[in-house]
Amino acid sequence: xxxxxxxxxxxxxxxxxxxLIPMNVEKGAFWAxxxxxxxxxxxxxxxxxLLFWLKARKATAGVPGRGQAFVxxxxxxxDGQVKDVFHGDRRVLGPLAxxxxxxxxxxNAMDLLPVDLLPLITEKFGLGHFRSxxxxxxxxxxxxxxxxxxxxxFYSFKAKGFGGYMHELFTAPFGANPLxxxxxxxxxxxxxxxxxxxLAMRLFGNMYAGELxxxxxxxxxxxxxxxxxxxxxxxxxxxxIFHILIxxxxxxxxxxxxxxxxxxxxxxx
Amino acid sequence: xxxxATLIGEMLSFAILIWFCVHFIWPHLTKAIEDRQVxxxxxxxxxxxxxxxxxxxxxxVAAEIKVARQQATEIIDxxxxxxxxxxxxxRAEAVVxxxxxxASAQDDIASMAQRARDQLREQVGALAVQGASKIVQRxxxxxxxxxxxxxxxxEI
Numbered sequence: 001x002x003x004x005x006x007x008x009x010x011x012x013x014x015x016x017x018x019x020l021i022p023m024n025v026e027k028g029a030f031w032a033x034x035x036x037x038x039x040x041x042x043x044x045x046x047x048x049x050l051l052f053w054l055k056a057r058k059a060t061a062g063v064p065g066r067g068q069a070f071v072x073x074x075x076x077x078x079d080g081q082v083k084d085v086f087h088g089d090r091r092v093l094g095p096l097a098x099x100x101x102x103x104x105x106x107x108n109a110m111d112l113l114p115v116d117l118l119p120l121i122t123e124k125f126g127l128g129h130f131r132s133x134x135x136x137x138x139x140x141x142x143x144x145x146x147x148x149x150x151x152x153x154f155y156s157f158k159a160k161g162f163g164g165y166m167h168e169l170f171t172a173p174f175g176a177n178p179l180x181x182x183x184x185x186x187x188x189x190x191x192x193x194x195x196x197x198x199l200a201m202r203l204f205g206n207m208y209a210g211e212l213x214x215x216x217x218x219x220x221x222x223x224x225x226x227x228x229x230x231x232x233x234x235x236x237x238x239x240x241i242f243h244i245l246i247x248x249x250x251x252x253x254x255x256x257x258x259x260x261x262x263x264x265x266x267x268x269x
Numbered sequence: 270x271x272x273x274a275t276l277i278g279e280m281l282s283f284a285i286l287i288w289f290c291v292h293f294i295w296p297h298l299t300k301a302i303e304d305r306q307v308x309x310x311x312x313x314x315x316x317x318x319x320x321x322x323x324x325x326x327x328x329x330v331a332a333e334i335k336v337a338r339q340q341a342t343e344i345i346d347x348x349x350x351x352x353x354x355x356x357x358x359x360r361a362e363a364v365v366x367x368x369x370x371x372a373s374a375q376d377d378i379a380s381m382a383q384r385a386r387d388q389l390r391e392q393v394g395a396l397a398v399q400g401a402s403k404i405v406q407r408x409x410x411x412x413x414x415x416x417x418x419x420x421x422x423x424e425i
Contacts, residue, residue, distance in 0.1 A: 045282060061301055075299070092291055138272070139273065139275035140275070
């Protein structure tokens with residue numbers, strides 16, 4: 001916002017929806033890595049790892065400290081969700097669900113920072129654009145959902161074997177008649193592909209829309225009227241409080257669906 | 270929607286995060302939680318046992334107190350009985366003693382009275398002899414009239 005000529009709300013929002021990319025690549029190029037998404041998500045990933053690792057390293061069966069108790073509550077919550085859906089070895093699916101939940105929650109929570117705060121700071125270092133919510137970047141959400149997709153395929157092969165999985169792809173859900181092989185396969189491919197797409201689009205859509213609403217409300221601050229300024233403050237607060245709910249729910253949904261998809265990959269039809 | 274190398278980078282970092290969690294976070298925490306669950310279960314069991322033992326001890330103590338109280342009443346009863354017996358015995362002995370003393374006193378009195386009577390009789394005999402001799406104005410030979418005097422003394 002600052003440092004550039006004021007071009008109204010449209011320009012303000014467009015400015016805030018532009019990712020920070022390396023200076024020597026063109027916008028839209030393959031190597032136009034979104035530095036903001038990557039740095040924020042990595043920083044939050046490190047925060048998650050450090051927080052949980054430091055507590056896990058010193059975890060004892062004795063009376064837990066506050067930190068350990070907190071970490072354990074989160075873990076037991078996630079483990080309970082996994083246990084409800086998946087009845088097998090939870091040594092990989094459990095940590096996966098924990099990582100998804102905490103990481104997505106942390107990245108979503110970046111939405112609660114004032115929408116201009118991080119851009120204002122990075123501007124001091126000469127970086128014009130900065131989007132602070134990695135989950136409002138479709139690359140981020142698809143990165144996670146595609147990784148989950150890879151795991152779905154991996155566990156399908158692992159649980160059923162190559163032959164078993166192929167058999168399932170071609171004979172379920174309609175039947176083993178050779179005439180039905182192609183329809184079966186097409187349906188299964190659609191079903192399979194819809195999983196990562198819906199997973200990623202749901203999170204992206206929610207967070208992108210949330211960010212956009214924050215920007216629209218923030219636009220009231222520069223509207224030049226005290227009444228609108230007051231409305232902006234109220235609106236920003238109300239939407240922020242409501243958004244806390246969305247942040248948690250979206251992280252939870254992403255985790256639960258990840259668990260469901262991977263446990264489905266283990267099931268035999 | 271501009272997909273680019275960000276996607277691949279984020280996929281890799283996500284995979285690394287999962288790997289880290291699988292190896293360094295999850296096992297430690299689940300182990301600690303499970304160990305604590307075992308500990309808590311043991312603690313609860315121990316508390317339950319201690320409770321049962323306490324209840325048992327309480328009933329035992331109550332029974333023993335009851336028995337002790339009974340014994341105490343028995344002892345008191347016995348002591349009272351003994352005391353009564355002693356008193357009764359003492360009273361009986363006292364009565365016997367009293368009777369004995371009374372009897373001996375009565376004997377004494379009787380013999381003393383007898384003696385006094387005998388003396389009186391003798392004196393009366395002597396006075397009678399004196400009187401009679403004075404009356405007859407002559408000496409009555411005491412020895413010749415002894416039989417008579419003795420008879421007189423016996424008659425008095």
